[in-house]
Amino acid sequence: MIDIRYVRENPEAVRASQRARGADEALVDRLLSADEARRSTLQIAEETRAQQKALSRTVGKASPEERPAILADAQALAAKVKELEESASAANAEYEQIAMSIANIIIDGVPAGGEDDFTVLKHVGDVPEFDFPVKDHLDLAEGIGGLDMARGTKVSGSRFYYLTGIGARLELALLTAAADLAEANGFTLTVTPTLVKPEIMGGTGFLGAHSDEIYHLEQDDLYLVGTSEVALAGYHSGEIIDLSEGPKRYAGWSTCYRREAGSYGKDTRGIIRVHQFNKVEMFSYCTPAEAEDEHARLLDFEEQMLAKVELPYRVIDTAAGDLGSSAARKFDCEAWLPSQERWMEVTSTSNCTTFQARRLGVRERVDGKTQIVATLNGTLATTRWLVAILENHQREDGSIYVPEGLRPYLGGRELIATT
Incomplete structure (x- = not known):
């Protein structure tokens, strides 16, 4: 949720953010009107309640002749207070509904526009050139006995799979390397x-x-997470946390679930877009003043992981219209996908400023007063990385070169042979 005080003082900046996202800027004026209505209605209700209480206190001092009229007036005021409180509650509900529908205010410099309007910040590594026909990750994974899509579909439906043998070990190696990198940089593994x-x-x-x-489990009214960002954002909900010694950093290892609604017919082959996958996610709580520097640190950790697995990649500054509602800025790292000759997102890191923490009530104490903290998140490794690792490190015979950064987690293995 955005800071209403900021909206009151900087309405045009919020309108500009909405325009850059391609969202409805009229919501800003509706929010300001709803805010004024709830505040004025509540003020009148409080003033009327004070009048009613003051009048009630005079009953004991009134004469028997005056008392019935005073009681009647007090009762009328009490009824008016109830009516005003109901109006204030309705006004507040409208205010909250509008406030919840406005996305986070983007940070200066974020490109305006939609999915294709990102800015490329840099390229790292050389795109591989092959002197043999390139195989895609599904053929390669099946060739080394690492993936079984057919039985995944048989058991659970489309976009499900089994990682088998070396495929399972390769994913565990990747995620463990990410967990080690996170712990080495002060993240608490969870x-x-x-x-x-x-x-x-x-x-x-x-x-x-x-x-x-x-995915929503209606009977239990619980949601399956698409990222451990959700659980980690809730970890300190309703708390006042101590940031005096720097950001609180957590790395969440979890299975993630996504319905992939709206992506029918897109990347249906293999494991690029699936309903279930595993991920190590970074999450940071910090002061608002530290948030942009922390964002740069999370991006650096992601790039360190990409270096470990020796992937060519580019970093993009995601356009405003392609940001999630919580993100004020997002950097994506996209690895090269040889079989499709395109860049494929493998990591993203978002600066959510105070948007999530305000909704979840996460604060810090500064000079005796509390203030909302900032939250950030970033992917450190996920199942999808296997796609890029297999394709970029394939050999002509279908075997796979093992990047040096993963070898300690695979018993020193330098090559994965076909079965």
Whole structure:
């Protein structure tokens, strides 16, 4: 949720953010009107309640002749107070509904526009050139006995799979390397819940425009997370945390679930877009003043992981219209996908400023007063990375070169042979 004080003082900046996102800027004026209505109605209700209490205190001092009239007036005021409180409650509900529908205010410099309007910040590594026909990750994974899509579909339906043998070991190696890198940089490793309450899912901003991506267990009123960001954002909900020694950093290892609604016919082959996958996610709580520097640190950690697995990649500054509602800025790292000759997102890191923490009530104490903290998140490794690792490191015979950064987690193995 955005800071209403900021909106009151900087309405045009919020309108500009909405325009850059391609969102409805009229919501800003509606929010300001609703804010004024709720405040004025509440003020009148409080003034009337004070009048009613003051009048009630005079009953004992009134004469028997005056008392009935005073009681009648007090009762009328009490009824008026109730009516005004109901109006104030309705005005506040309208205010909250509008406030919840406005996305986070983008940071200066974020490109305006939609999915294709990103800015490329840099390229790292050389795109591989092959002197033999390139295989895609599915053929390669099946060739080394690492993936079984057919039985995944038989058991669970389309976009499910089994990682088998070396495929399972390769994913564990990747995620363990990510966990080690996180711990070495001060992150507390956590295995997080994958079912969360509605207030936690909503608090992170995932129940808005993209709620159709989320699995909901109606009988239990719980949501399956699409990222451990959700559980980690809720970890300190309703708390006052101590940031005097720097950011609180967590790395969440979890299974993630996404419905992939709206992506029918897109990347249906293999494991690029699937309903279930594993991920190590970074999450940071810091002061608002530290947020942009922390964002740069999270991006650096992601790039360190990409260096470990020796992938060519580019970093993009995502356009405003392609940001989630919680993100004020997002950097994506996209690895080269040889079989499709395109860039494929493998990591993203978002600066959510105070948007999530305000919804979830996460604060810090500064000079005796509390203030909302900032939250950030970033992917450190996920199942999808296997796609890029297999394709970029393939050999002509279908075997796979093992990047040096993963070898300690695979018993020193330098090559994965075909079965």
